[in-house]
Amino acid sequence: MKFQIRHEIRGRMRIHVIQSRMSFAQADTLQYYLEQCESVISAKIQNRTEDVTICYEGSKDAILEVLKAFSYEKTDVPDTYIKNSGREMNQHYWDQLVEQTFWHFGNKLFLPFSVRAVITTVKSVKYIWKGLQTLFQGKIEVPVLDATAIGVSIIRGDFATAGSVMYLLGIGETLEEWTHKKSVGDLARSMSLNISKVWMMCDGQEILVSADNVQSGDEVRIHMGNVIPFDGTVTDGEAMVNQASLTGESVPVRKVPDGVVYAGTVVEEGEITIRVREVNGSSKYEKIMAMIEESEKLKSSLEGKAEHLADKLVPYTFLGTGLVWLFTRNVTKAVSVLMVDFSCALKLAMPLSVLSAIREASTYNITVKGGKYLEAMAEADTIVFDKTGTLTKAQPTVAKIVSFNDQSEDELLRIAACLEEHFPHSMAKAVVREAVNRNLVHEELHSKVEYIVAHGISSKIGEKHIVIGSYHFVFEDENATIPEGKKEIFEQLPEQYSHLYMAIDGVLVAVICIEDPLRPEAVEVIAKLKKLGISKVVMMTGDSDRVASAIAKKVGVDEYHSEVLPEDKASFVEAEKNAGRKVIMVGDGINDSPALSAADVGIAISDGAEIAREIADVTVGADDLHELVTLKKISNGLMERIHRNYRLIVGINTSLIVLGVAGAFPPTTSALLHNTSTLLISLKSMNNLLDEKEEVTEENVAEAFA
Template sequence: MTAHAAPTFTVVHEVAGRMRLRSRRLYDPALDLAYLEALIGALPGVDEVRINRWGASVVVAHDGRPETRARVLNLLDHVPPDAYAPGNAGREEVSALTVTGQGLAAALTPFAPQTAAAPASWLMGAPTLLKGLHTLLYDGVKVEVLDAAAVGFSLLRRDYFTANAIVAMLGLGGYLEHWTEKRSDDLLKSLLRPAVEEVSVERDAREIRIPFDSLTVGDLVICGAGELLPVDGVVVDGDAALNQSSITGESLPVHVSEGDEVLSGAVIEDGRIKVAARAVGRETSMARIGRFLENSLRTRSASQKRSDELADKLVPVTFGLGLVLFVLTRDVSRAASVLTVDYSCAIKLASPVAVKSGMHTAGHCGVLLKGAQALDNLSRIDTIVFDKTGTLTRGDLAVTDVRPLDGMAPHALLALAAGAEEHYAHPVARAVVAESRRRGLPLPPISQVDFIVAHGVSAYVEGERVLVGSRHFLEDDEGVDCAPVRDEARALRREGKSILYVARSGRILGVIALRDELRPEAAEALAMLKERGITTIVMLTGDHRDTARSIADALGGIDEVHWELKPEDKAAIVRRLQESGHTLAFAGDGVNDAPALLSADVGICMPGGADLARDSAQVVLLEDDLRLLAVARDVADRTRLALRRTFQAAVGFNSAVLLAATLGRISPVVSAFLHNASTLCIVSYAAAACRRRPASADFLEAIKPSQEASHVRHP
């Protein structure tokens, strides 16, 4: 039987809204308790979770509903494999009771007889000594070895008060450090709880939108391109290409059709399916929640890793200096004073606290960061590439003109185009469908719909093939002669409008013009980014050259414009900029932006973006305002500055203490006190510095005076 399979959790005590469970599974060193705690805490109805590894217990406070209790028990009975991360064990939690007992024992040591103090002190120091020996044998010279050496030297010279005082201060320091780090984890976890979502279902032969929580087993859930599959179930109609990388790790899309089983968390890259739900409830979103938690709570940025590596290299220096001093002076007290000084504690603790606090601040300002590396990269970018539609513009296209040919009625052309594009998740399609509904037009029956990403739609109406899309799609790819509408289209483009071409049976029927308004804050946002060191701003669009240039001129601050692009063109431009030495972010919101979002150093998705875009991005804006990019940059810069200052403070202060200890000016107890006090001060500074909201976020008070708490919870 594997460690992952047994034993199960047993409820040992329960009152209304609170239960304590036990399991020997918690002794498994590979089980990431912080991750498991986060998974339980992300369940709806759960208020608080506490896990004690050595007590083998889990305490869960919840809303008292039977469904919540069942969810918790189900999760603990089926702990996901992701919760096991060998070699990723965190710092051991020190209980307040243990710290209090150690402090009392150290304070009473001078008044105790030698016959009682000696065995008690060796017993009290044994865990530190054993841990140091284990670390030395398996990991080399680390901070645990320094602690064990300092305690061991004091015990050997029968200085029991010093030995016990060092153990007590190590315990107190560990307790306060764990408390500080846990607070930063809890702040971050609060951003990761899933929000209530809506899904499309078929009821009474009609497609309607209902709250996610209203789903029941047997519901027919409808999902289209770019959407996240919200349930586990069986496909009953349609076919699609599913991206299941978040569940299985497989990067290639999987084709599913009628009769295939599908799992929640998969993203539909292409197609449209109807799924009979077999499992509903928020636990089906576990893969999605787990991905955010893993990125945000487990991963470290490259900068953090470099700081940790340098801190580890300083530990042997301290250890060697202590041994040399002992050999040269035979002064055990001086050697113990040196060995209580460690650079790595402050550096390794301040770094994750600063990063998590920064991520929490960004979240409450309206920016969700998926991991430490995203924050690190944001502070280094010099270029931002914008996809025009939905980022620099509102993405709310509106139909302005319907121009048919050969006496065809405008409403007939519009209804034909809307019928073909009714289920296409693209801003242009949504605008055409919305206009047809506003006019109350009945849509013709459509069959064999084929969505060609970034080009258009092909569908059949009464046996005739209808094409709706760009001029390039109809004329270059499908061979439709668009000359009859060329002058009309050119005139409309000069007005800054986008053009949609409509053809049937290989003959052009007319054009539909649409306009997309610029975001009112876009020009200000671009100026703010320039002030923050962004040297190059690039705009990409699938629009015609005239439309693209008109928008760029209106915005100002744009250094490059690329038009009439395909999705693969966008990713290619991103790679070209990277190869020329730029560190860049890409901002987009559509299904066809996913390749570019993945290619960029930082992928940024707008709040109304498709699920595939949100899944691909490292940064998700939670408020519909481009100025949040400048806010995110400020948070990233402040976090980087805090990390640099904490590193300098840790090295500077500990070097001073080390020098004083080397010269014999301070005792081991004073040295241990100064080291632990400096660590706590540095960690507290890291948390406080990174939790302050930047002044650039003041505009948020005007746009969301009472919505901040609800928005930051959206994943």
């Protein structure tokens, strides 16, 4: 690629690409290429000017070599990346805003009054017809008020006021539509599938392959707790599939051979093999887009109340207009009331506030699946943490392997990893990682693997029955025994570790000691959450009381519960809610999914089980608990902004009505100030909540409007 350096400082460079025109697809291709480079921190591409701003780390020469090596033809970009980038949509709405502004003010400057009057009258037909349709439905809502204000202005010959009202209404509609589509698009992209590896069936064996290598017609095995990566038909097995993300069904659907499954749904119980029908990941994105567009989840209760209140206020605006005319017999004063109402600002500013907060959260790798969850987050006073992979590090490690038979540590670890690699739990991943670190390669010698939630794994190697999991599962459910003469070794197992027990044919063969260190930020995060309004912090874990109490003391929770089952977590959450508390549940595993569903806000952490991320109301992409603090701040800030907007809207519009009735303002000025204040409040509502460096008060915002 040929380019010129236009400006540079250490770690930042702005270049101009030498080409006649840069298309949206080319801009996205370059964006994708730069995002894949480890030395590039961020890149911003302006396709109209062919300018690229790059923030990078490392040497300038290295980044120049990266740019020189770029070629549109040689860069392989996923179709879904370009299709779902949003670049073309953003440009469309920006052009639309510019065009609306150009025509509005251009008409005033260059066209004679008679021509402007005709154009304004023609434009008004759309608004008047919409108002009549609403009226014919027996409703007196905002479209009726808009139509009346525009119609009365035209009848009085005040085409300037009618034109200004329609211009500001058009700008507001464009901004709302743009923000809504961008927020929904950002949300859908973050919810879309990000599956890199799948288990493909090959000659009766499960082979771990890249999802990109799967073709239509291939057979893929999906284990319990995993997301189904492709649309397809079940060829083997039986499973209960959670389809809530696509259909809204709360009850899992039974899938048997010849049944159809869809990408993005989750296997809650059992396991199935599917024949892939469609490998294009965009289908999942499109389905999510449709689901979000139709879902009420985007709306908080405050937002719904604002819309309802806006419509309820319309009749009172008409009543006020009639009373002013009745007592003053002054049409100008009556129209001044008609030009000012509370509904426009309420219906525009509130949705924009919520959608902008969702968009802002997405910039911190936080996916919020609806405005009502931000409201619940702000109101929450109790937070429940799972321990493993949540309060502790997402990557526990194997500290020690204790053998109880003649097999070596490596051989025992190889067997354990062979079973554990099928399941997305943090302790299972620790076993697999340790096997990889020791360069232990295994073949799939075992038969069908059965996963028992919150307990362990059962399978067979040849004729031998093998189980691996918790003490309760191995010794109480499976009745395993300790080999003769090994009792003392068993009793001296290090207490500071979590223990994973493995038995073959009912006899203990190994205990894998898992070190699960506390996240370094956990103590600080809990302290900050308490400052932000959380009064009760609880930790729940399936680990022993010995391990749980040590972690609880270190992290500073108010209470903890050990050796709990998934249903115990969900029951605790329900009990807290019944006691009148608003509950947040934070987890990452399959066993957390019932509690995530039960909580007012379920939050899934980073690299957890797919089912937890799918069921959760919020997912945190960053491997850092500080994002919980960020989410709480955004939620609290959103509620403060909504309440502030209420006060501003009532204060400003009440003042305009009083001044209009007093004769201080003509209808034209009242309409201009009303619509301008509505637009400014709406634009202010689109600002990032965490970027406001000083507390905004009603007074200084009102001053900004003056």
